[in-house]
Amino acid sequence: MRNLYLLYITAISVALSTLSSAADLRHAPQAVISNGFVTAKVWLPDPAKGFYRGTRFDWSGVISSLRYQGHEYFGSWKDSVEPHNEIVGPVESFTANNKVLGYKEAKVGETFVRIGVGLCEKPDEEKYQWQRVYKIVDPSKWTIKQDNNWIEFTHNLSDGKGYAYRYTKRLTLTQGKAELVLSHSLTNMGERQIDTEVFNHNFFVIDGRPSGPEFEVSFPFPLTATRADLKGRIAIKDNTIHYPKVMTKGMDGMIGTGLTGFSTKAADNAFQIVNKKTGAGVRAKIDQPLSKLFFWTMENTICPEPFIYMQIKPGATHRWNTEYTFFVQPAAQ
Numbered sequence: 001m002r003n004l005y006l007l008y009i010t011a012i013s014v015a016l017s018t019l020s021s022a023a024d025l026r027h028a029p030q031a032v033i034s035n036g037f038v039t040a041k042v043w044l045p046d047p048a049k050g051f052y053r054g055t056r057f058d059w060s061g062v063i064s065s066l067r068y069q070g071h072e073y074f075g076s077w078k079d080s081v082e083p084h085n086e087i088v089g090p091v092e093s094f095t096a097n098n099k100v101l102g103y104k105e106a107k108v109g110e111t112f113v114r115i116g117v118g119l120c121e122k123p124d125e126e127k128y129q130w131q132r133v134y135k136i137v138d139p140s141k142w143t144i145k146q147d148n149n150w151i152e153f154t155h156n157l158s159d160g161k162g163y164a165y166r167y168t169k170r171l172t173l174t175q176g177k178a179e180l181v182l183s184h185s186l187t188n189m190g191e192r193q194i195d196t197e198v199f200n201h202n203f204f205v206i207d208g209r210p211s212g213p214e215f216e217v218s219f220p221f222p223l224t225a226t227r228a229d230l231k232g233r234i235a236i237k238d239n240t241i242h243y244p245k246v247m248t249k250g251m252d253g254m255i256g257t258g259l260t261g262f263s264t265k266a267a268d269n270a271f272q273i274v275n276k277k278t279g280a281g282v283r284a285k286i287d288q289p290l291s292k293l294f295f296w297t298m299e300n301t302i303c304p305e306p307f308i309y310m311q312i313k314p315g316a317t318h319r320w321n322t323e324y325t326f327f328v329q330p331a332a333q
Contacts, residue, residue: 004306030064035149035173038180038326040066042151042171043089045116047139052087055134057201058116060142060153060169061182063089068178068326071280075205077301088203090182090322092283094199095130101163103128110186113163115196116155123195137186149173156189164190182322188312193302197291199307200322209279211297212246214277217304219259220266226258234297247299254298262290271304279331 028051029044033127043051045059052062057154066073066089074089094100094115099111104124111119112128118139123132140157150172173180190195209215218240225236233255235242246254262268268292274281284304294309310318 026123030177030191031146031151033146033151033171033173035175035177037176037178038066038068038173040171040173040180043314044144045139045153045155047136053136054087055074055117055120055132056130057087057091057093057113057127057138058167058169060116060155061089061171062087062091063171066180066326068280069328070210071278071326071328072207073204073280073282073326074303075208077203077205077298078115078316087201088205090198090200090202090324092198093130094196094198095128096195098128100128100132101158101194101196102161105305110157113157113159115157115165115198116167118157119159149175150321151289158190162192163189165194177325180324181328182324183319184321185317185319186310186312187317188314191314193314194310194312198311198320199292199305199309200286201296201305202284203272204282204302205300206273206275206280206302208300209275209278210246210299211302212243214275215243215302216274216276217241217295217302218272219262219268219304221261222262224260227256230257232257234295241295245299249299251298254296256294256296259293259295264289269306269308271306273302273304274329279329281327281329283325283327284322285323286320 028049029046031042031044033040041064043062043064052059063074065075078090078144093290103112106112106122108122108124110122112122114120119137120134121137143154145152150170152170155167168185168187170183222239223236232244235245266287266289269288270285272283286306289307290306291309292306296303296305312318
């Protein structure tokens, strides 16, 4: 009986802890921007209270909600309430062939650089593991500026070993349009060249509708999947990804594949997602050529993942823009 009582108390404690964590995340610092057409809620970087405090993704520009004409485009796609793993919205990560700045040469216990995160401690592991949450030794300083229809984040970091940068991301809801623009600049303030690749995971959650036959995802070129077996979860015809059926719930139902067929032209770095039942859709384009393209999806999120590569010499700046246009078309009967 005593063991059952202890199990009962433990279960209650875990449940209360989870509810407390969820409440803490719901009250994490955020800002609201609007242009009268589109309204977006944006989580703010904060090493102590931020919604996301992990080490895989850039902390800036994470959107908890974006609404246009009564339709929702982002939001939570899993049940997690843990701030080191929870992430939503259009979110970016900097790696190059699963390598990050300063990791290889750092000794165990020394730091390496995660752009948009801070200086992290290297554990006793030879290779960087993207799925691991690393100890953040120094989150460095974020500066945030805001007006009615835009918000801007700037992150300054130096590792004292030759890597240093100033990274700025501005989210602008264009006046008079159903449009969001992510404007980026990454300036090399150090002595070592910055070689990296940035990708946007996107994490679209449109109207909370399950990934299935309601959705189509299209690109400006004919697609070829690098994965041979798509398990019947998605299908590709010409330049469009279809869902033969509603996806199975949970992480076991997810599917991902690389996509090829794109050229070196920036015009190929674009995609469209539309829900044929609700009519809600989004078009995206990035003003840089693709270096890679990946597609990942599960029951409640759709993620085209465009990659761009950059080599930034000391003193130089790399700039790139991502433009989202939101629309609502007549729903299919």
